[in-house]
Amino acid sequence: MQSGIVGGSTSRTLDINEFRAFVMIDEYVPLIFINATDSPRAKIFSLCHELVHIWLGIDELYNDIFTANRTFNNEKLEIFCNEVAAEILLPKQLLKNIYDKQEDVNVNINNISKRYSVSKLVTCIRMKNVNLINKKTFDSVYANLLENIEENFSKEKQNDQSNSGGNFYNLLGSRLDPRFVHSVNRKAREGSILYTEAYELVGAKGKTYDKLMDHMEGRCN
Template sequence: MTSRILVKPVMIRWAIETSKLSLAQVTELFPKLKQWLATECELSISEIQKLSKALQIPFGYLLLSQPPAEEPTLLKHRTINNLEHERASRDLLDTIYLMEAKQTFMRESLIDDGFLPHEFIGSVTLNDSPENVAKSICATLKLSTTWNLNDTSALGYLKRASSNAGILIMQNGIVGNNTHRCLDINEFRAFILLDEYAPLIFLNSRDSQHAKIFSLCHELAHIWLGESDFFNDHIQQENHYLNAKAEHFCNDVAAEMILPREQLISYYDPKLSNTDNITLLAKHFCASDLVICLRLKKLNLIKKREFEQLYPALVEKMRQNLALRDSSAGGNYYNTQLSRLDHNFIALVDQKAQEGKILYSEAYELLGAKGKTYDNLIQHLEEQLT
């Protein structure tokens, strides 16, 4: 006799809402769905497995009586135009859980090895000037004054500098190694998981190079603020104000890191149109036209009326470029994997496995590679570092 398990309609409804499928699409896949949503039904294990796979929900979740609370308290994610989404997608949530596991390992390892919390976390407030905060970040990361003037190496340079300062830098365009689960650039461009020992920044690698640089600088500013409490929902109205204020502040810090006021003014040519200035400045600094336009407005180099004409056109251009962007992994497998994981994290995982502090099965899970593939990944990292 086939085993059957009681599944509550509220769980199926929740699973559909957190998936990428519409109710009509799920109904087409499961003809009995209308009945399952109307009353408690006993489903076969096979039916639950198929539902779990289609909706990308863990099997066990469908057996719960109430939907789980799935809003990580230390999450702040950056979106296009800072738009807020009512609910995080399953792809975003699962990515967060993967990153939390890596962060927990890093935190516990650092504590066991006697490291102290980072002093820069929460070292500034919203009352500090963005210029001074930008200088503080650049000094801590030991960034040169020309760090972002090389378009081909600026992002890698910034990632390495951040990692060497003790900040985990991860990126991916899919959930784990699942090429069928692409991360939606319209949902998030980056997020942070704050922690005093192992702060983590995750970049959506489906984004453009310039946007990833800005996102990384933006999230670094959030780490310097250390204001995770701004994003809890205990005092919703006050937090909404603080959230908006923090976003503007971090945008200003990121802009100052990438486009320092004095340098930008020195390269700005008042004899040229602002459209030409934006084009020339984009070639000089590692920044998008959109960021430069916003920066020029902030410095009162673009008048309000002209800005209101330029800005929507640049936003549309950005969206078109992202839509055309081919973000498939491609290339060398090991280079792709190394680009996704913080290099200091990889090295520490392998070190702990060699020391017997963790099992190799744990190391395989943390790096998403096992057996010979794991060995080759470590070898490729060592070759890159030398």
């Protein structure tokens, strides 16, 4: 699941400084929740991070921000999940093979980040961890990346506020897995669950529910 707001209130956005993602472990249907206000590449990393938690069978709030030092309930576990997520997205051997020693470190970061949909921060950290750049270079480049990210985030937030609105059903549909919606609607039509329960499960009721079903039709294929 993903959402960037509390319930259906567009005025109550989810702050990535509070959490980026979390996972609820369940033997039958584990759940990963992604903060939709995060950047696309950061969401991909969060997804991989939480997937590792599922593999391990240990749930833990992923609440890592880049501008402050945080203490986790299990710091070693979080570091391990980050390392595995980084290896999934940017394997060590692959990174060593594609790193161009003839190019500037920033050029390498930009090229690799775009090609493999990994954030520049993760790419930079990965380069340091596999010894492609030294600590001095890392500290300098990382600080600049942080500054640029904070500036871009502020601009994006201002643009989002000035361009608020959009299609309600596109927004609601983006927060739901089409297969889940299809399953809920089928159960409601069969009488296996009450429509009031179906309304609660998808976050829409009455005519809004019917319109959402029409909007989602075919997306589960």
